[in-house]
Amino acid sequence: MNDLLPQNRIDEFRAKAATIEHPRELIVDALRAVQSHYGWVPDAGVDLVAELLGVLPVEVEEIATFYDKIYRRPVGKRVIHICDSICCWAAGGEELATHLQRTLGIGFGETTADGVFTLLPTCCLGACGEAPAMMVGLTTYGSLTAAKVDTILAQLRTETGA
Amino acid sequence: MPTLTIDNLEVTVPEGTNVLEAARALDIVIPHFCYHEALGAVGACRLCAMRISDGKVSGIQMACMVKARDGMVVSTLDPEAVELRGHVIEWLMTNHPHDCPVCDEGGECQLQEMTIAGGHGNRRYTGKKRTYDNQDLGPYIAHEMNRCIACYRCVRTYRDYCGGLDFGVFGSRDRVYFGRVRDGQLESPFSGNLVDVCPTGVFTDKTFRFRSRPWDLQEAPSICPLCSLGCATVPGARFREVQRVRAGINREVNGFFICDRGRFGNGATNDPQRPRRPRVDGAQVAMETAIDTLRERVAAVIAKYGPQSVALLGSPRASLEANTLLHDWARDLGTTRLVFDAHAEQDRAARITEAHLEHQARSLNDIRHSDLVVLVGTDPLSEGPMLALAVRQAVRAGGGVVVIGPKPIDLPCRCSHLPVSADQLDDALRCLAGGSADALAAELRDALKELRDRLAAAQRPVMAGGPELLGSRGVNTLFETVEALSTAERPMGAMLLLNGPNSYGGAMLAGRGPNFDMLLDGIDEGRIHALICLETDPCRDARNPARARTALDRLELLVTLDALPTHAALNADIFLPTSTWVESDGAFVNNEGRLQAFARVMEPGLPLRATSPDSYPPREFFLETPGSEPWPAWRILARLLGRSEELSVLRREIADADPRFAPLADLAPDAPGIRLTTTPGLPHYQLDRETPG
Numbered sequence: 001m002n003d004l005l006p007q008n009r010i011d012e013f014r015a016k017a018a019t020i021e022h023p024r025e026l027i028v029d030a031l032r033a034v035q036s037h038y039g040w041v042p043d044a045g046v047d048l049v050a051e052l053l054g055v056l057p058v059e060v061e062e063i064a065t066f067y068d069k070i071y072r073r074p075v076g077k078r079v080i081h082i083c084d085s086i087c088c089w090a091a092g093g094e095e096l097a098t099h100l101q102r103t104l105g106i107g108f109g110e111t112t113a114d115g116v117f118t119l120l121p122t123c124c125l126g127a128c129g130e131a132p133a134m135m136v137g138l139t140t141y142g143s144l145t146a147a148k149v150d151t152i153l154a155q156l157r158t159e160t161g162a
Numbered sequence: 163m164p165t166l167t168i169d170n171l172e173v174t175v176p177e178g179t180n181v182l183e184a185a186r187a188l189d190i191v192i193p194h195f196c197y198h199e200a201l202g203a204v205g206a207c208r209l210c211a212m213r214i215s216d217g218k219v220s221g222i223q224m225a226c227m228v229k230a231r232d233g234m235v236v237s238t239l240d241p242e243a244v245e246l247r248g249h250v251i252e253w254l255m256t257n258h259p260h261d262c263p264v265c266d267e268g269g270e271c272q273l274q275e276m277t278i279a280g281g282h283g284n285r286r287y288t289g290k291k292r293t294y295d296n297q298d299l300g301p302y303i304a305h306e307m308n309r310c311i312a313c314y315r316c317v318r319t320y321r322d323y324c325g326g327l328d329f330g331v332f333g334s335r336d337r338v339y340f341g342r343v344r345d346g347q348l349e350s351p352f353s354g355n356l357v358d359v360c361p362t363g364v365f366t367d368k369t370f371r372f373r374s375r376p377w378d379l380q381e382a383p384s385i386c387p388l389c390s391l392g393c394a395t396v397p398g399a400r401f402r403e404v405q406r407v408r409a410g411i412n413r414e415v416n417g418f419f420i421c422d423r424g425r426f427g428n429g430a431t432n433d434p435q436r437p438r439r440p441r442v443d444g445a446q447v448a449m450e451t452a453i454d455t456l457r458e459r460v461a462a463v464i465a466k467y468g469p470q471s472v473a474l475l476g477s478p479r480a481s482l483e484a485n486t487l488l489h490d491w492a493r494d495l496g497t498t499r500l501v502f503d504a505h506a507e508q509d510r511a512a513r514i515t516e517a518h519l520e521h522q523a524r525s526l527n528d529i530r531h532s533d534l535v536v537l538v539g540t541d542p543l544s545e546g547p548m549l550a551l552a553v554r555q556a557v558r559a560g561g562g563v564v565v566i567g568p569k570p571i572d573l574p575c576r577c578s579h580l581p582v583s584a585d586q587l588d589d590a591l592r593c594l595a596g597g598s599a600d601a602l603a604a605e606l607r608d609a610l611k612e613l614r615d616r617l618a619a620a621q622r623p624v625m626a627g628g629p630e631l632l633g634s635r636g637v638n639t640l641f642e643t644v645e646a647l648s649t650a651e652r653p654m655g656a657m658l659l660l661n662g663p664n665s666y667g668g669a670m671l672a673g674r675g676p677n678f679d680m681l682l683d684g685i686d687e688g689r690i691h692a693l694i695c696l697e698t699d700p701c702r703d704a705r706n707p708a709r710a711r712t713a714l715d716r717l718e719l720l721v722t723l724d725a726l727p728t729h730a731a732l733n734a735d736i737f738l739p740t741s742t743w744v745e746s747d748g749a750f751v752n753n754e755g756r757l758q759a760f761a762r763v764m765e766p767g768l769p770l771r772a773t774s775p776d777s778y779p780p781r782e783f784f785l786e787t788p789g790s791e792p793w794p795a796w797r798i799l800a801r802l803l804g805r806s807e808e809l810s811v812l813r814r815e816i817a818d819a820d821p822r823f824a825p826l827a828d829l830a831p832d833a834p835g836i837r838l839t840t841t842p843g844l845p846h847y848q849l850d851r852e853t854p855g
Binding site for chain 2: 043
């Protein structure tokens with residue numbers, strides 16, 4: 001279990017769940033904690049969260065599968081969520097998506113061979129004002145062009161040390 | 163009682179009825195998926211659109227979400243509403259696989275019906291359909307997620323109504339998935355209801371898979387015989403076997419659902435080991451010969467030892483008609499040695515219940531609406547699972563549940579537990595009623611006092627108990643306690659989970675007759691030489707089966723009428739095969755004294771699976787249906803007694819002979835049933851007052 005979540009975080013969640021009325025509300029936090037430590041949320045991660053919070057595994061799985069920012073399958077070190085909604089389509093989002101797929105050599109839902117990038121379409125990022133947009137980790141990148149995307153990819157690749 | 167106009171027709175409906183139901187009252191059925199009477203309205207499927215003109219809510223509305231109001235004018239035929247429904251159904255169908263030819267739901271598929279009713283006949287969507295992997299949900303439920311239209315009925319039934327914890331809805335958007343976290347058998351004892359509520363073929367009965375189209379099934383309204391609650395069921399038969407059982411609707415008893423035991427525990431009728439031929443001294447004979455022999459042999463025993471040497475044993479499994487004829491036969495023979503339950507303690511409990519229940523009687527529907535249910539010495543999931551489900555509905559509506567018994571029990575809802583050992587249950591009940599209880603620990607006394615206060619404050623309290631743990635004395639005390647805690651303005655109710663589907667009916671016939679242990683004494687002491695067992699095996703059903711087995715060996719004449727391959731059936735001197743409840747009309751009186759009829763689904767016969775396992779149609783032909791020898795037990799007894807073999811005539815005779823059974827004369831199946839009044843003018847049945855055997 002230790003590779004899913006460090007002991008101090010396990011203790012932290014357990015203690016907090018014991019003091020609040022609806023431990024359910026910690027499910028997202030706990031799943032994100034597992035994800036940021038382990039990279040994604042395996043089945044054992046769902047079971048761990050359920051056990052820590054004293055809720056049913058089915059309740060955790062319902063939430064884990066509802067949100068597309070919780071990864072229930074292995075992903076690359078950086079997950080690119082490219083906006084797949086109407087404002088971005090109008091501003092060239094589809095061309096950008098094609099550019100991303102070509103540059104990375106992967107389709108949607110796939111991970112590059114070096115394990116750095118996973119590419120996913122996402123529903124509206126709420127960045128319509130700077131469409132087309134994409135999100136990597138907690139950072140949103142707006143007003144994208146093919147050149148800008150290339151720069152961002154290079155930068156991200158350097159960050160991950162690849 | 164608002165009166166509203168729907169499609170130019172006026173209808174008056176009870177306060178709180180939604181417009182969809184009001185339209186249904188006029189036989190105007192508008193397509194809908196998410197609304198279900200037991201589950202309520204959520205307005206999610208967007209199918210039941212109607213136009214409402216005038217008033218606060220006007221325009222196109224989801225009819226299930228709008229309460230009927232006086233003067234409301236509604237149109238279901240409004241072109242805009244009709245078009246909207248058409249678009250919604252078309253959209254719900256975009257991902258549907260159109261695999262009706264290989265789908266078990268075909269023929270009773272609400273999606274098929276609603277698609278046609280919604281006017282969607284031409285597929286325009288040409289995109290890719292989303293597909294899913296199915297899960298192995300165990301031996302009872304088949305899973306076919308591609309057919310799903312995401313109406314959410316399954317999860318509302320399984321999780322919300324039935325309290326199952328291992329089923330949910332995953333994903334989002336058009337990838338919504340209904341199932342378990344991982345493959346595995348569904349854990350809820352009410353899982354089979356998924357089959358009934360799913361409007362399409364996502365959840366189907368695996369035991370029935372690819373066996374029959376529903377229109378090929380013989381179906382009839384029936385009553386589940388597997389416990390004393392008397393839930394409505396609809397068994398379906400084909401090729402001379404029961405192929406499935408689905409829930410019937412009885413709003414007073416089970417509502418819309420049944421337990422998995424009632425749905426999947428129906429093997430007895432099809433059992434290849436089932437004895438189907440009448441036998442005398444081990445040799446197969448015709449039914450008429452067996453009945454004649456029975457008459458002669460009983461007469462011989464009486465000639466030799468007197469009428470009291472013959473004992474008759476009815477059963478909670480046998481219909482009211484059969485038990486009544488057994489009672490009449492005993493009277494004709496001149497023997498008082500007549501019992502209706504081989505288990506002496508369960509027998510007593512049933513008789514005490516019958517004598518005391520009266521105005522304390524509560525139905526499962528009353529329990530669903532109770533605000534405080536106390537379960538004493540009972541485990542509903544084993545003794546009567548639908549009681550557990552009724553209790554859950556009480557809790558969902560804000561009621562409380564307190565369990566008094568030796569150990570915590572599994573219930574599909576939150577409950578509090580007062581630990582009381584089995585031998586202290588009686589004292590605990592007395593203490594609850596306000597009596598002194600020095601034997602009990604102070605802590606328990608305080609808890610019971612607190613419960614007494616809660617009961618005093620409750621509006622619709624009910625106490626339910628099980629005789630298996632309470633014993634007849636405890637059952638007696640339970641009624642006294644309920645009486646003590648009742649006031650004229652605020653009566654308290656009781657429910658007892660009895661031994662079988664007709665325990666109450668047997669108790670009505672038993673009166674103050676002996677119990678079976680007394681009959682065993684009689685056999686052991688050489689006073690009883692002949693025993694007639696009606697659909698019961700004392701070697702399994704008696705309080706002390708081993709003792710019964712020894713006693714049976716002493717008999718000069720053992721007669722068994724039964725459909726099961728029991729010890730008493732296989733070792734009887736005269737064996738008369740009876741039909742099972744699906745092969746016969748009849749009536750049971752359930753644990754609250756409710757008389758209910760069940761209708762014949764099929765004629766008895768050896769399943770085609772047994773006679774021609776490899777081929778259909780059969781290659782050999784007979785004039786007689788193989789295995790069709792069993793008769794309904796009441797018909798065997800009617801022939802024996804020279805009574806009418808016409809059930810309607812027989813029922814009228816029974817009704818005329820005993821005013822308590824008056825409703826039997828006009829009893830119809832597929833009805834809520836009629837609660838019988840208890841013995842008029844007779845003092846209450848008291849403990850230790852049975853006439854010795």
